Amino acid sequence: MHRTCVSPVLVGRRTELDRLLAALANAAAGTPQRLLIAGEAGIGKTRLLEEFLAAARRDGAVTAVGGCLELGAEGLPFAPFATALRTLHRSLPAEVAEAAAGREAELARLLPDLAPAPPAADGDRYDAESKGRLFELTGQLLERLARDRTVVLAVEDLHWSDRSTRELLGYLVRSVRSTRLAVLATYRSDDVHRRHPLRPFLAELERLRTVERIDLARLTRDEVSGQLAAITGRPPAPRLVDEVFRRSDGNPFFVEELLALTGEGGADLSSSLRDLLLVRVETLPEESQRVLRLAAEAGSTVEFGLLLAVSGLGEEELLAALRPAVDAGLLRPAEDTADGYRFRHALLREAVGDDLLPGERPRLNRRYAEALEADPALARPEERAGRLASYWHRAGDAARALPAALEAAGEACHRHAFAEQLVMLRRAIELWDRVPREDLPGLTGGWAEAYPARAESHTPADDYLDLLAEAAVAARLDDDVESSATLVKQALRTLDDTRDPERAAWFWLEASWHTIAAGRGDGWRELARAIELVEDRPPSAVKADVLARAALWRMLNTPDEEGLRLGEQAADLARHVAAHEVELQARITLAVLHSDTGDHDRAVRELYGLREEAARTGAPGPIARVHTNLTSVLCLAGRFREAIEAGRIGLEAAARAGLRDALASIGQNMVDALLSVGEWDEAERRLVQTRPYQGQARSRAGGDLVAAYLAMYRGDLERTAELFARSRTYISTEKLEPQAEFPVALVEAWVARQRRRFDEARTVVRDALAQRPEFGHEASVWALMASAAEGEAEAQGDPAAAAGRARFLDDLAAAAAELPAPSTLARADAAAFAAQLARARGGADAGLWTAALAALEPVERPYERARLSLRLAETLLASGGNRERAAELLRPARELAVRLGAEPLLTEVDAVAARARLSLTADSDADSVSGDPVEAFGLTARERDVLRLVSAGRTNRQIAEELFISPKTASVHVSNLMAKLGVSGRGEAAALAHRMRLFT
CATH class of the missing domain: 1.10.10.10 (Winged helix-like DNA-binding domain superfamily/Winged helix DNA-binding domain)
Structure with a gap:
């Protein structure tokens, strides 16, 4: 007779349990809670969670638990959420039905019990039932259920989670507000190595102030003694405590295993953990051991029916074999299935599975696969395809594993789980050449509207190209640039572009995107090849897409009339062939080009309309671009508050659609706007929030550049230089897009001037001005020139800056004479430049500074206003002008500098006031004396x-x-x-x- 050695009471976790109960109380009061429970294998994460969930249920909360499966990375997306939602549906059937009303078909992707899932439609992958829509509906469902009751949702074994599960969990953590919901997740910390996919996700969550992490430490000797006493019902002998504590090192699971063995005659324990775990298995009857080995190969959980089919036993025989394992605490009923079993601990299942003989594992997996194919009802619908693909793969049967992998990939795509889709498609690519040609499966559907049509003489080689294209798109949607690029290169080496030029053009378009996303060039070489392949072809979606991408390239690199012509041609052609997504892309490009021509109002109007159209289609490409470009154009128009609000809406849309790069670019545009309106602390927080999404080289470079601006405003030279240098490492090409060229030059020149490298700074500015496009980006060019003139003015008196100054100022004046100022923002910076240029030449007067302030009036830029006010006040005081007016200008400038932490501005304001013997405190007379100006720095x-x-x-x-x-x-x-x-x-x-x- 075997006995369990599980402690009837929880030992050594009072503090951690109290923290969980406090979180429960907060959730009950209407503040959502997010908690991570971390610890090594066997440390008691599940036991703590069970104790907490029992307490929560006693307090009236509804609880639901879902565990990640070890097969999750191989095509079982959202497994823990499907399990948890099924539990909620069974606990609250009427409430779930009411909360899901009207959305049953969409939510069926996660909860098949709710309704039949909508069928996958060929060529219609990105409709309103997108991945983001699924996330949004799931969040709304939980919020509605938690409106009138406390709901606790727990995800176990996050270290086995698939990417889609992590993304949904991250969405819930960030988006759920003002409801009685507590979300918990446990993970094995010793498994999360440096390159583990969970690691960046954890870092992202832990940056959020709303997420609390609980780390479980090993038990002390006294706590081990208490655990032993609770199990045995009597105080343990000190020698036993010493031995068990030494061998277990305070790990509660090992304490229980050691006690089970020492309590049965003092077994001679092996120092090997695997042997330690198997000692108890080997004491079971032979038939029970065989069933355990069968169960270990099934996965994290095995259903009774499936085990029955594989074991070859009758029901009574199987139950008789299971009972000793359950009595010994090695197996336990699975909470997420009505009749399933799971090992008491994953370490135990791993040890049993590793004990299989070399030829035993493939045969067992074949039996599992055959049983599941014969009766699909033996596994839950959302798991069947992924598990079948895994079984056939481990069985080594390529001919059966390939179609199973494709089916699992289609299921993952249908559920918008692109990372898991990519895993399955990679497996299919690996297996393709191992399957006889006559047995190769044809691919059906999956192409979006812009994909090339099949060649008239379709061959298995075309199926293979289709497979590569599917995998490349899945990788791109998962923001895996390198994988997508590798797949596209493989396709380009395989295909015959003379037989199927449109298919080849599509792959060259993908290659162009990869080059840009990886920061290895501007992508023109690849795009030019795509243009060459389709220019003489009849109208098609691919040809429209190529023209649209060419217009976009010109918009980003050389905005001109040719870009407008290409954009209009692409939009017309896309409309003609009913390629709606391509048409949207072309019209977005045209709107931005209208902004470049100076017609900001028209551009903003068009982008607002396109935002609504993109939302209706659910297409991820237009959603990402329209929100990014709208926030950018609003900033260029000087409508910064509007840009911030548009950015908030854009971030929500990008999060719903799972568009990681869009989250980075929209967030960075918001940071620009927040810096402009003087909300620097919020800008810094927003910048931190965007970092986890900076997967592409250009977004990483953009994030560091925006951070460098903030450091520059605050006078932190070393930090500015560090961020600027790092931003350039992400881009291998010297020629930048105009939207980056001028901001980059401004920071680079500022750093050079601070280091007294004036010739270097002037060269940077001259080189940037030589890159000015035909139209557009005037505000950025004016800002660069105003900064350069200001730098020259401040370097007066420095001998190192004297040589070459006059010629450089003449060059700036000549450039200004040819530069239009079509927007409010450009006119403000042009006026500031005129005043700074005169100051650098020693002749600025109050009129120029007054004009610059007036030009800035329509734009909310408090920091720029404070700097101009400082210069006007300085000019008035130098000419013996109105001291009271000067003090009125300096006081708000100083207050702003203190609030923003703008040290250079604060230092200059105080120095000007000190020289003029002005006090800037609100309750003092403007003429009161403040002492020698040098004493403001505390110098002797x-x-x-x-x-x-x-x-x-x-x-x-x-x-x-x-x-x-x-x-x-x-x-x-x-x-x-x-x-x-x-x-x-x-x-x-x-x-x-x-x-x-x-x-x-």
């Missing part, structure tokens, strides 16, 4: 003298000679004053002194 009289000589370019020895001190003392004074000024070198100290006009 001697340090002031040293700074004056440093500003004049003296060395330490020359300073020592002039002040009659030793060179060592001079060096100490220089170091002290640089620390007080917050600069890192003599050049920066001199530049700051000149910029602040601390000395005449």
